[in-house]
Every structure is written in structure tokens, then in C-alpha cells.
Amino acid sequence: MQYAEFHSGFIWTSLTTAIVAGFAFGAYLAVIIGYGFPVGQGFYSLIQTHGHLQLVGWVGLFIMGVSLHFIPRLASFPLPHPERSNWILWLMAPGLFFRAVGGTLLASLAGSPIFAPFSWLVVASGVLEGGAIVLYVSLLIGTIRGSDKARRLPGLSAVKPYFGVMAVGWLLYACLNLFLLLHMALDSATTVDTAWNEFAIAIFIGLVLLPVAFALSVRLFPLYLALAAPDWPVYGTAYAYLLSVFLQVVPTAPPLAGFAPEVTRLVVALGMLLRGGVILWFVWQLDLLTRRRPIGRHARFLESGPDRPPTRPGLPDYGEFGRFERLIYAAYTWLVLAAFVELLCGAAVLLGYSISIGTDAIRHMYLLGFITHLIFGASVRMLPGFLRKKRVASTTLVDTTFWLGSTAAVCRVVPLLLPSWLFDELPAGVVLTQTAFAISGLLGWGAVLCLATNLRQTQSNCYQEVTGQRPPAARGPGNALRAESYRER
Numbered sequence: 001m002q003y004a005e006f007h008s009g010f011i012w013t014s015l016t017t018a019i020v021a022g023f024a025f026g027a028y029l030a031v032i033i034g035y036g037f038p039v040g041q042g043f044y045s046l047i048q049t050h051g052h053l054q055l056v057g058w059v060g061l062f063i064m065g066v067s068l069h070f071i072p073r074l075a076s077f078p079l080p081h082p083e084r085s086n087w088i089l090w091l092m093a094p095g096l097f098f099r100a101v102g103g104t105l106l107a108s109l110a111g112s113p114i115f116a117p118f119s120w121l122v123v124a125s126g127v128l129e130g131g132a133i134v135l136y137v138s139l140l141i142g143t144i145r146g147s148d149k150a151r152r153l154p155g156l157s158a159v160k161p162y163f164g165v166m167a168v169g170w171l172l173y174a175c176l177n178l179f180l181l182l183h184m185a186l187d188s189a190t191t192v193d194t195a196w197n198e199f200a201i202a203i204f205i206g207l208v209l210l211p212v213a214f215a216l217s218v219r220l221f222p223l224y225l226a227l228a229a230p231d232w233p234v235y236g237t238a239y240a241y242l243l244s245v246f247l248q249v250v251p252t253a254p255p256l257a258g259f260a261p262e263v264t265r266l267v268v269a270l271g272m273l274l275r276g277g278v279i280l281w282f283v284w285q286l287d288l289l290t291r292r293r294p295i296g297r298h299a300r301f302l303e304s305g306p307d308r309p310p311t312r313p314g315l316p317d318y319g320e321f322g323r324f325e326r327l328i329y330a331a332y333t334w335l336v337l338a339a340f341v342e343l344l345c346g347a348a349v350l351l352g353y354s355i356s357i358g359t360d361a362i363r364h365m366y367l368l369g370f371i372t373h374l375i376f377g378a379s380v381r382m383l384p385g386f387l388r389k390k391r392v393a394s395t396t397l398v399d400t401t402f403w404l405g406s407t408a409a410v411c412r413v414v415p416l417l418l419p420s421w422l423f424d425e426l427p428a429g430v431v432l433t434q435t436a437f438a439i440s441g442l443l444g445w446g447a448v449l450c451l452a453t454n455l456r457q458t459q460s461n462c463y464q465e466v467t468g469q470r471p472p473a474a475r476g477p478g479n480a481l482r483a484e485s486y487r488e489r
Helices: 011-034 043-075 083-105 116-147 154-186 193-224 236-251 261-284 297-302 323-350 359-386 395-417 420-424 427-460 480-487
Strands: none
Touching: 011 043, 011 083, 011 427, 043 083, 043 154, 043 193, 043 359, 083 116, 116 154, 116 395, 154 193, 154 236, 193 236, 193 261, 193 323, 193 359, 236 261, 261 323, 323 359, 323 395, 359 395, 359 427, 395 427, 420 427
């Protein structure tokens, strides 16, 4: 079987979107919000544009690129129409560009003759992105359905529900996004409906980002971090997670939100409790943070021999990817914190207490804390193999990415979690938290810039020396596609 080569265009478009628009807009907004500067005419439009570009442009494109390469190998069946990968990117790139330009300028053009054309430019972005998403989902479904081994591959069967949820989430978000943009243009508005926008974001996080993160973690991290092979009900956990998202998200849909508000509040709280519990169960069973179980048979390459130097202690690599595991551990630490906060908020509602933790704090725990750090860590470990390289260019940049990203997440989330009475006791804390919040966006922008620089140098073979022993050229574990051998077990 002939598999398509890795399409790095998705990764570079993702990184370009993040650097030029997504994280750049976020850095500007963080300064405005942090210091309480007066907001301009297009402030709220820019917030929505920033959110969309981060979800679909930064994270979404990265998911597309990795999954179009990884899932065919997991299913032992190549993409049925590999040329459509180019079509997807050709639709997504201008769609994101139109959304960035239109969303940025629309508010300042209110009342001008070119307002209407720019409004429909934003609608065109929804059409292009929607077409790309339909093509992407159809490719993945065709790959999984076309595999005659799908039922006999335990590695694929265990995570198929997660990919199924992801496909549904992508399609729902595409439909909602196009609907909201059409409604905005017809109403001559500069922002989409806030309630519907929040609902769409919850759909994308709950049905796209978290499921695909869980699926890739189950399949890749036992290999990359020398974890024990999954021996727990991965399949069933997906359905429990789906139920939690249904309880938490569906009642918040605008047509239902005003119906029996107290009942809705209780159902959402129950969903938060269930999702927090399922996530903690997943992290516990994955054993990534706790390391309770011994290394499995799939980690035989950890054994040293006369022709193989020892790997790093407890890890299956020689340091050629830097300390990427710190980024993975940071990601899952933020995931655990987010789950605990959801448990706390859900329990408080059910018990009749009030906790002032906004959705923005929880959302950035998932997005900036978990998903972004997961991309940082997985990319420097996985993409060199996809690019047919044996190592990452700069281990120093891996460390820098970790410190900048971790500091950005702390500065962005912690000020939102601190109680108001603390500022009454410590007046200087107001300035400190304002400054921390304001610089969080710039720190995040710096982290993604470091990642992009490192990956570009890796693709160009601009290597720095790695401390420690190097693996033999023919037998080193640098190729990420060695996951193929693991999935068969």
C-alpha cells in the first residue's frame, strides 16, 4: 500500500495563522483587558475573530495535518483521495484570511459603502472553511470505512469513538459558524450573536479538541513516554465523555437556555461533574502523571545492548527531541486542574453554593494550558519523524517553548481564579495581576514563535548539538511512524 507523504503545509499554515493573527490578536487584547484601557469600536469583533482563528486556524489546522497522516497508518489503509488534502488547505487558507481581514476591519467600516462587501467577505470565509471541513471529514471516514482490517485492529477500534465524535463536532461547528456569519451579514452587524458564539465554541472544545487529544494520547504516548499499553476500557470512556458533553453543552443552546432555567442550571452542573470525573479517570488510567504501572512489552527498545547505548532514564529516546516530556506533563497538569475546577463548580451548584469562577478561566485551562502545551510537546517529538528527520533542531528552543508557554498559561489563568477579597488585603496585588494578565499574550506569542523556528530549522536540517549519547543511525527511535508497530500489539 502506498501512503501519502506528510503534508507539512497544514502545519506551516497553522503556525503562520497563530503568529500573524491568533496569538498576535490575543497579545493585544490581553494588554487592553489587563490594564483596563478603553476599548475601541471593533474590540468585541476582534475578540470573536481571535477566538475563531485560534480554534480553527491554530489548533484545527494542526489537527487536520496530523490526523490525515496518522489515521491512515493507524487504519492500515491509505487516504482514498490523497489529492484532496491540497483542496482542503486551498479552501482553509483563504477562508481564514478572509475571516481575519473581515473580522478586523468590519467594525471600523460601519456606515461606509464597502461595509456590505466586507460582511459578505466574512460569509465567504464560512463557506470556504465549511467546504474544507466537509472534505476533511469525508476523507477520514472513507479511510476508516475502507480499511478491511478495521475490525481486527484493536488500536483503531479503541479510539474510533473519539474520532467519530471529532467528525461530528467538526461538521456541527462548520454549520454553526456559517449560520452565524450569514445572520450577521443579513443584520448588518459587526459581531455574531454572543450566546450562539459561546455555544459554538463549547461544541468545538468538547466535541473536537478534547476527543482528538485523548485519542492521540492513547495511541502515541505509550510509545513516546514508555507508558504501559492501555488495558482499560478506552472505548467505554469515550461514551461516558460524550454523555458528559451532551449534558453540559446541549442545555446551553440559545433555544433551550430560557426554558426552565433552574433545571438547565442543574443539568449543566451534572454535566460538569461527569466531565470532570471522566477526565480525571482518563488521566489516571493513562498513567502519564502517576507512573504507577511498569513499562510494557512495547518498550523493549529501552533495553541496552552492545550496539545500542542506553536511553534517557525511563524514556525511549536519547535526548534528540529535547525535554519534550515536560510540555506533555504541563499539558496534562492543566487538564487535571481544569477537571478539578469543573468538579468544584458542578458540585457547588448542586449543593446550592456560588463560586465566582468564570468560563473564561476554565476555557483557557483547556485551550492555552492543555491543548496548546500538548501541541508544543507532541510536535517537537512527532513531526521530525513525519518530516523524515531523526531529531529536532534545537533542544534549547524546546526548553524556551516550555518556559514561555507555562508562564503564559499561569499569567492568563491565575488572575481569573484569585478571590476578590485578596486584592482588598493586598492592594499591590492588583498591579501585579494586571501586569501578569497583560503580558500573558506576548509570552504565548513568543512560545509559538519558538516552536515555529525550531520546526523550520528541523525541516532545513539546521541542527544544534544534543547533550548525551546519540542513537545509532539505523536503529534510533527518531521516526514517529514506529507507532505502526505498537498499534498492531
